[in-house]
Amino acid sequence: AQSVTQLDSQVPVFEEAPVELRCNYSSSVSVYLFWYVQYPNQGLQLLLKYLSGSTLVKGINGFEAEFNKSQTSFHLRKPSVHISDTAEYFCAVSSFNTGNQFYFGTGTSLTVIP
Amino acid sequence: DSGVTQTPKHLITATGQRVTLRCSPRSGDLSVYWYQQSLDQGLQFLIQYYNGEERAKGNILERFSAQQFPDLHSELNLSSLELGDSALYFCASSDPMTIYFGEGSWLTVV
Numbered sequence: 001a002q003s004v005t006q007l008d009s010q011v012p013v014f015e016e017a018p019v020e021l022r023c024n025y026s027s028s029v030s031v032y033l034f035w036y037v038q039y040p041n042q043g044l045q046l047l048l049k050y051l052s053g054s055t056l057v058k059g060i061n062g063f064e065a066e067f068n069k070s071q072t073s074f075h076l077r078k079p080s081v082h083i084s085d086t087a088e089y090f091c092a093v094s095s096f097n098t099g100n101q102f103y104f105g106t107g108t109s110l111t112v113i114p
Numbered sequence: 115d116s117g118v119t120q121t122p123k124h125l126i127t128a129t130g131q132r133v134t135l136r137c138s139p140r141s142g143d144l145s146v147y148w149y150q151q152s153l154d155q156g157l158q159f160l161i162q163y164y165n166g167e168e169r170a171k172g173n174i175l176e177r178f179s180a181q182q183f184p185d186l187h188s189e190l191n192l193s194s195l196e197l198g199d200s201a202l203y204f205c206a207s208s209d210p211m212t213i214y215f216g217e218g219s220w221l222t223v224v
Binding site: 032034036042043044045046049051090092094100101102104106107 | 116145147156157159162164169170204206208210211212213214215216217218
């Protein structure tokens with residue numbers, strides 16, 4: 001089975017500062033990678049995904065992530081955060097041969113400080 | 115809006131009772147998943163169905179059961195409820211490459 005490690009459970013950052021949320025996965029096969037965001041009292045919303053092609057993926061709300069195959073990482077970045085970015089962020093992995101199974105990390109709580 | 119619909123949105127029930135949560139997947143999606151999210155356990159995968167058949171099972175208790183019907187909607191049945199079952203229950207559906215979540219059903223057991 002695959003696994004996903006989100007290295008930071010909580011990340012506090014000041015408003016307008018840059019942020020990076022780290023994600024590593026374990027897989028030796030071609031993977032699909034995802035970041036989801038969960039705002040308070042809401043469901044998980046797809047932020048961005050990597051399926052193939054360019055390793056730099058741009059998502060909604062100014063977020064981007066870079067797929068690094070050699071380091072098996074898919075870190076999420078934003079150059080300048082807003083208060084509204086305060087949320088829980090989940091990294092997930094899947095692959096063609098996992099029978100549509102998706103493996104999620106434990107989440108990173110991003111708190112933007114005014 | 116992900117296209118995944120869950121009902122009810124909120125539910126309060128007593129210990130020992132049984133409830134049913136319902137889910138309609140996105141149009142065309144054959145896979146349906148159920149997750150439980152609580153403060154102390156995080157996001158836990160319960161079970162997956164694909165076109166009516168069970169595909170994968172996670173940390174689902176024996177008191178819980180699920181099924182996917184021919185029209186692809188799914189139900190999660192929770193019985194002999196305990197206080198610890200209070201949580202947010204998500205349904206999700208997927209195409210071959212991406213999973214999409216509903217807004218969840220809040221279950222409070224009192």
